Amino acid sequence: xxxxxxxxVDLRSRxxxxxxxxxxxxxxxxxxxxxxxxxxxxTAFKVVVILFAPVQRANDRPKGRRMNKxxxxxxxxxxxxxxxxxxxxxxxxxIHEHKLPPxxxxxxxxxxxxxxxxxxxxxxxxxxxxxxxLVEIRRNRGAFVAKPSPKEAQEVFxxxxxxxxxxxxxAAHNATPEDATRLFQHVELEQAALRSGDHGLALYLSGQLHxxxxxxxxxxxxxxxxxxxxxxxxxxxxLYWRRESALCECHAHRxxxxxxxxxxxxxxxxxxxxxxxxxxxALNLSEVAPRKTSLRELLTxx
Numbered sequence: 001x002x003x004x005x006x007x008x009v010d011l012r013s014r015x016x017x018x019x020x021x022x023x024x025x026x027x028x029x030x031x032x033x034x035x036x037x038x039x040x041x042x043t044a045f046k047v048v049v050i051l052f053a054p055v056q057r058a059n060d061r062p063k064g065r066r067m068n069k070x071x072x073x074x075x076x077x078x079x080x081x082x083x084x085x086x087x088x089x090x091x092x093x094x095i096h097e098h099k100l101p102p103x104x105x106x107x108x109x110x111x112x113x114x115x116x117x118x119x120x121x122x123x124x125x126x127x128x129x130x131x132x133x134l135v136e137i138r139r140n141r142g143a144f145v146a147k148p149s150p151k152e153a154q155e156v157f158x159x160x161x162x163x164x165x166x167x168x169x170x171a172a173h174n175a176t177p178e179d180a181t182r183l184f185q186h187v188e189l190e191q192a193a194l195r196s197g198d199h200g201l202a203l204y205l206s207g208q209l210h211x212x213x214x215x216x217x218x219x220x221x222x223x224x225x226x227x228x229x230x231x232x233x234x235x236x237x238x239l240y241w242r243r244e245s246a247l248c249e250c251h252a253h254r255x256x257x258x259x260x261x262x263x264x265x266x267x268x269x270x271x272x273x274x275x276x277x278x279x280x281x282a283l284n285l286s287e288v289a290p291r292k293t294s295l296r297e298l299l300t301x302x
Contacts, residue, residue, distance in 0.1 A: 087115060087125035094299060095134050095145055096207060096231070097200030098238045102147035106135065114299055134231055146235055150285035153236040157280040160229050161273065163222060164210065168256065168272035170217035172265040179216045180261030186212060187253050207234055209253055213260065213272075240283040252278070 091111075094100045111122045126143045129135035136146045148156065171179075186209050193202040207230040214223040252275040259268040 084121045084124035084128070087111075087117065087121055088128045090115070091125060091129060092132070092134060093204065095129075096204040096234045098203065098234070099200060099299060100145050102145050102235045102239050104145040106143040106145065108142070110296065114296055132231060133228060134235070146232075147239065148232055148235050150240070152232070153240055153283060153285055156229055156232045156236055157276065157283070160226070160233065161276045161280070163226060163229070164214075164276060165269040165273040167214050167217045167219060167222055167226065168260065169265040169269040170219060171213045172260045172263050172268040174218050175216050175260050175263065177261075180257070183209070183212065183216075183257040183260060184254075187257050190253065203234065203237060206253070207231075213256070216260070236283065237279075240285055 091100070091106070100106075106126060108119045108122045108126070112119045115122070126135055126137065130137045130143070134146055135143050137143045175183075186205065190202050190205040190209065193199075193205060210230055211223065211227055214226045217223070252271070256268060256271050256275065259271055
């Protein structure tokens, strides 16, 4: 085994054991320890891989190979130049906005036809989304939008309730006037989406506001955890949402933005805690029957 591989395996084992011990020390984790441990180990191992991955210089790359790019007409009707990253972004957005419900089969042929790209680009995008836990790839069956179980849905929100109040307090401590302006602009965009009846976009913006608060807190590691939890939360809400009125309670986000902009750390933490508990209570954690709709119908506007 090569030196880099041996080091990666050894460090992965050591990081896994260390992070497990640290996760179990956090007070009140209990039910949330499993999901927090998984996220912590995954993120730590990414660092290990990056540190020991071989660096490929431009002169060492095989000649004649170029980035796989294509021009295509996206489902919104606008011409674009795309790579697998833009396919990933388009599908991720569709999942977050609930245009693609959990459990939807993501056929490579159909997606390639919809986006007018090769199956290779689609396959790469699906693998990226699987790494981000938005998609599940099942052997001999293909790719599907991930479908969290009721147990995982419970763990996701318990983990958020553990992490995000503290992040909100840190954001209130660190926020600059520019940060406050961005938060209020974000709240306005979310409310505009709600007024126009675009609940999918409002949900997407809602999740991104929480990511922005984590960014203001300047806790890069925690931000990556929260991004993963927000992605899972979007799937959870799509499956188990039972009280649409909670979506319309945008005053919670406005109040959060005001507390953070005014540097009120304790209030920001309390508001975040209350907001997440309210969202959690709006879930009906029971199995939901899947809907049968074609990908083209789901991805076509109107």
